[in-house]
Amino acid sequence: MKKHIPNAITLLNLLSGLIACIYAFDDNIPMAFLWVCLGIFFDYWDGFVARILDVKSELGLQLDSLADMVTSGVVPGLVVYKMLASIQENQEIYNLTPETYYMGVVPYFGFIITLGAAYRLAKFNIDTRQTDSFIGLPTPGNALFILSIPMIIATTESETIISVLSNPYLLVVISILSAIIMNAELPLFSLKIKPGNLSSYKLQIGFVVLSIILLITLQYLAIPLIILIYILLSIFINLTNKKQIQ
Known part of the structure; x- marks a missing residue:
């Protein structure tokens, strides 16, 4: 079953x-x-x-x-x-x-x-x-x-x-x-936070905390802002990783 x-x-x-x-x-x-x-x-x-x-x-x-x-x-x-x-x-x-x-x-x-x-x-x-x-x-x-x-x-x-x-x-x-x-x-970037070393999930934890604060203060207006921040952060991380590889 x-x-x-x-x-x-x-x-x-x-x-x-x-x-x-x-x-x-x-x-x-x-x-x-x-x-x-x-x-x-x-x-x-x-x-x-x-x-x-x-x-x-x-x-x-x-x-x-x-x-x-x-x-x-x-x-x-x-x-x-x-x-x-x-x-x-x-x-x-x-x-x-x-x-x-x-x-x-x-x-x-x-x-x-x-x-x-x-x-x-x-x-x-x-x-x-x-x-x-x-x-x-x-x-x-x-x-x-x-x-x-x-x-x-x-x-x-x-x-x-x-x-x-x-x-x-x-x-x-x-x-x-x-x-x-x-x-x-x-x-x-992944939003999954697995048990164990939480220090390796600083970005994810910070993003979740920021999202909660925005939802409390801005309510529905926070939703598009959170998603836009998520996309922009991912773009920034991708560009940073590319520069490090080069």
Whole structure:
């Protein structure tokens, strides 16, 4: 029975993603965000439990990607689609007309995120380099980044932030960039902290502490900042390592 436990947890991830889709369709983004977070929680624990029970399998790997495709691929794409569609309904705010908004085609640009996630997950399954760390932004991190945007809009009192994050052109650019960064040949430092010599994990511990502080002080606004810091730190580390090799 124990070999089925990680897969059951993975299916809970998939179920969370499906529920998030329903809430996203109903424009209930806070609940969609909550269920995506719950799905990502299950996504972490299925792999952890599989390692603890020593029941890692090829089936589990494929099932994990299929679940992530919904929770971290379909949901963020759908959320951006709904955001762009709602902007289309209020075109006068951005001086848009049906002609300038390409007759309703622009909202579908949100699904570039979904396409990028699908490509990344398929590539991840055959990439033997991504065992202890990642190359390209993982789909759960990208999903949190995308879903944090409407959450920031819903909770902030700053008209400037609302205006910037609601801009349809920016949302399209973010969709394209997120698909690129998920599939970029960019090594990201591992966040796994193994028991033992904690002094060798100063960077990871420091990053976690900083993330907690940002979340407490900035709440939803901290999420995109944390992910951007993670990417920039990884780029800096990669450049530093290259210089040391040279």
